[in-house]
Amino acid sequence: MDWDRERAGHLGTLAVWAGEEEARWQGATQVPVVLSVGYGYFDVDAWYEVALGQRPGHIYSRNTNPTVAAFEEKVRVLEGAEAATSFSTGMAAISSTLYTLLAPGDRLVSVKDTYGGTNKLFLEFLPRIGIEAVLCNTSDHEEIEREVAKGCRVLYLETPTNPTLKVLDIARLAEAGHRVGAVVVVDNTFATPINQNPLALGADLVVHSATKFLGGHADALGGVVCGRADLVKGIYHYREINGAALEAMSAYLLLRGMKTLALRIQRQNENAFRIARFLQDHPLVEVVYYPGLETHEQYAVARRQMRGFGGVLSFALKGGFEAARALLPQLRRAHRAANLGAVETTVGVPRTTSHVESTAEERRAMGIPEGLVRYSVGIEDVDDLIADLEQALVKVQQSVG
Template identity: 60%
Template sequence: MSNKMAKSALDQAGSGTRSVWSGEQVKHPYRATQTPIVASAAYGYQDIDEWYDVALGAAPGFIYSRMSNPTVETLETLEAKICGLENAESAVAFSTGMAAISSVLYTFLSNGCRVVSTKDSYGGTNKVFEEFLPRMGVSVTLCETHSHEQIEGEIAKGCDVLYLETPTNPTLKIVDIKRLVAAAKKVGALVIADNTFATPLNQSPLALGVDIVVHSATKFLSGHADAMGGLVCGSEELMAKVRHYREINGASLDPFSAYLIIRGMKTLALRIRQQQSSAQAIAEYLLTETLVEAVNYPGLPSHPNHAIACEQMRGFGAIVSFVLVGGMDTVKILLPQLQYAHCAGNLGAVETIYGPARTTSHVENTLEERLALGISEGLVRISVGIEDTEDLIADLQQAFERVRALSR
């Protein structure tokens, strides 16, 4: 089957099939069926003219792995995989999720520009908005995430970039992508969306009018907590600018991490299916727990934007957050009682992971900053793993019972 025919067939295939086969329609050396790890920093040429043509992009090939690498590059595997899942023309891989997020913002924003976003973005992204972009002379306006009217009003005042994250980390708030894209397009703004929590299986921002999608590939795409990376995808015209920024600023993804993310992405559909099924059940259980003040999960009918989530998502994801009665004092008792969980600053892995915002999503922020963002000290984020649902719920039940026993 030719590459062109294979791509056409893949366009019609389901997301699970595309997770496995996107980027794999190439002939690997030695007839290998798996992506080779090309660890070379540089690539040699005997023909100086050919070398020059490749360096200028006039001929295919590789020069230096900061610029492109056969394990990473679009025509081969990792970048092609995310293009297949997000239905994007082109993609650019980065060393971390934050490298991807910050680089795409720095690519399209400069002195005098204005960016509009929401208060409920990931802590690292929030720091870029609050600390680094203003140093560049970029005006930043962060709106209340639940107020679409406020966001639209700020966009109408003039906006170069609208940055969205939905669901948000760690409060699981939802914004109406299509509605806000329409407002942004009226003023000619570029729309960037972080799709890490939803994953391409559950949400397709490009189909909703977004221009650029970003992922922390460290999380669900990799799925095994053993590789770091970031991915940006969109049109070839936009990705050419992002790729140029990466080539000069150097936050390139190494080939071994690219290989691990490729391997992880092949099981994405299977993992997400189990993880979000368990997440729904855990969220419903937490609603019945007396030591829990609030539960955040877009799959709950009680979620403020459940209707929007149903409209723009195909599934509700594997992240649940909840607020404990007693705040951090209860957090410190509950988490060590869990048997089937890591307490760690990561998410999206096959193992279940728990953590409070102050040591996970918003570790960069002060207590005052977190409270201003509506993140209480009693908020705990669960990244639900692939374990049996019944075991995860039983584990939570015994942990809560232990908290009650220790509190008597």
């Protein structure tokens, strides 16, 4: 089946079927977990051709693996990409992409409130090797365009952002990046290919922490990059030499999770919107960050480039961090953990989750309040989640005044 031709309008079907047909074995209906490290060949010339990529096959699982290849193909099709390659974690995908594309003396333009690990690359690791990282105010597209116009090798975007759910206009900024010859990279973890396809909006590469919504069950680490074939080829080469390979069992779990991706995202979109509305009207809540709300600063952009607004929201309570500290232990239907995108609701504050590596000063510079609560909505009955938040907020009101 040519799933690229079947792609338009059938993402739920692709999430179930794409990438799996050639990877099955002896009539099995599921992709097998291939745990072999090496792959044998009687003919040395055939072995050599496989090693050079001149014919299909595998030689060593740090390079390629049948189970991993099926996962990569599923993501490639869902994102409408030319090629994809995978990694052991989302941060391995992000860092490998940047280290492949950038060299000493290069300039990168991005925004201030990216995920904490990504921000550390910009502030700490890239400058060590002579790469300039310019971080702009996330909501100021004019500032981003001015910095891009000065020249850059990479324009790195994350939308919606983690954890403040800001939205960047991908088409507008990709056009600005391409005017100066930049490679435009978009972290699509929060949106997923069900809600948003950055490549169709002009991006060159898309990265995912597959650990989150793609897998959806909080039981497998992984990352993936997809996009232009020439760029992905270089990133794959960096990964095969540096070794941050996705292992077969994790690839299998991610594949299994992705079969329900469209169903999960639909439910999480609906749940998050209902919960955002509830919180918006609560007297203890100071502000809610969710791109599906009409009050969101970039609501018009989100409506234009997203099919759904995602399963993550964040909110700040009146009373700041002490109120947030009081709230979390009272929640009965949420894991207090450093993860998101799972079928179970997960909650935390940035200083223990997304930006645990950052200092309080760095979080402040990124516009992240210490009392912000990040709430990753699961697939539970939304009325139960709202009731849980309501009872917890009542207890907070009683405890903090």
